[in-house]
Amino acid sequence: MGTLTADVPRLDEHCLHKLASSCRLTSTSNCCACADERPHSRTYSKYIDGVGFVQRGTRWQSYCWFCKEFWTNRIACTDPPLLTSQTQIPLIPDQSEFLRRWFEFHQGYRIVTGPDGCENRIAVIGEPFREVSPGFLPRTLDQLREGIPNDESMPENRFPREKLESEEQTDSTPQQSIEEALDNLLDEVEQEDDMIPLRQQRGSRHAEEQSNANAPITRRQSRLQRAADRATRVFGTREDVQQDDYQSPISGMYSRAMERYQQAEAQRRSTNEQPP
Structure with a gap:
């Protein structure tokens, strides 16, 4: 592609880009x-x-x-x-x-x-x-x-x-290096670990549970607790899994739904088979 305005004279009403861009608009002097x-x-x-x-x-x-x-x-x-x-x-x-x-x-x-x-x-x-x-x-x-x-x-x-x-504002803002970001993340993890109270080495189980209940819950503990709750809803508790006749909550839900469906179908067939 070439520039087609080489022989076109420059007019005062032309915009600055009219000839340089070789604009094809003919009804206006602007590009x-x-x-x-x-x-x-x-x-x-x-x-x-x-x-x-x-x-x-x-x-x-x-x-x-x-x-x-x-x-x-x-x-x-x-x-x-x-x-x-x-x-x-x-x-x-x-x-x-x-x-x-x-x-x-x-x-x-x-x-x-x-x-x-x-x-x-x-x-x-x-x-x-x-x-x-x-x-x-x-x-x-x-x-x-x-x-x-x-x-x-x-x-x-x-x-x-x-x-x-926008570029000048970005340049004036101090940039954080990767090493500094990693150090900050490690400091946050250490601070979270420091918040976890030390469990008592001795004492009854009731005293240990009581101390854990009164301890502040960190973000990591909260995530672990939510994950454990989701696993319990899907697979059941550890005691349920160790039983010989173990059945997951989801399997039980589908089994109960299938039983209700079969009962409804049996009732419908018995109703249709009754003489008028």
Whole structure:
């Protein structure tokens, strides 16, 4: 795909991205991104066959083919990388520096101001725009001779961006290392273990149960107690399991249900067999 606006003059009513994106909108002087009046969102819906609408889309997925290619390439060239949820097209990431370089290729020269204040024009020559995908800069003659591919890895296509406010807040927040997190977890476990009272080595069983009843219940003990209760409801107590005629509570429930069903069926058959 190439850029089709190489020979189109730049007009004052054009938005900054109109020519660089090679936008196909003819009824407006704005590109698809500048004409998009929807409020910005972190996610956008997208339809996937067999699944339906999911929040995996992008803001520019429904733009014209050239604008969609332009913003896809520009997001890929962002340095440092930017998540799709962090973008606010056409504001974030800012494309001012890229557009300034692009229009130098478009007009064919660059204005340089000398030490004495005089302005000089320096020719800027690159490959034809029809061979450049929207969102990339044309390669110079030296780059063409060296066979450098024109993609997001080319340094000339990558421009550093400013940090977002959310990223600055994240950087200012002290980060906890893995070692510190493990140490904190071990400290919590030790604190829980310290809360478990020491059982009396001697004394009657009643005194031991009484002391355990008065002891504070920790989170670990609570989890163990809930697990024991669930096991008792499913399998029964230890004494029940050790019996020769052991039957789990679930099996007993189904057996009683089957007996009631058989009794109901027998009563129904006896009622139907009685003569009128």
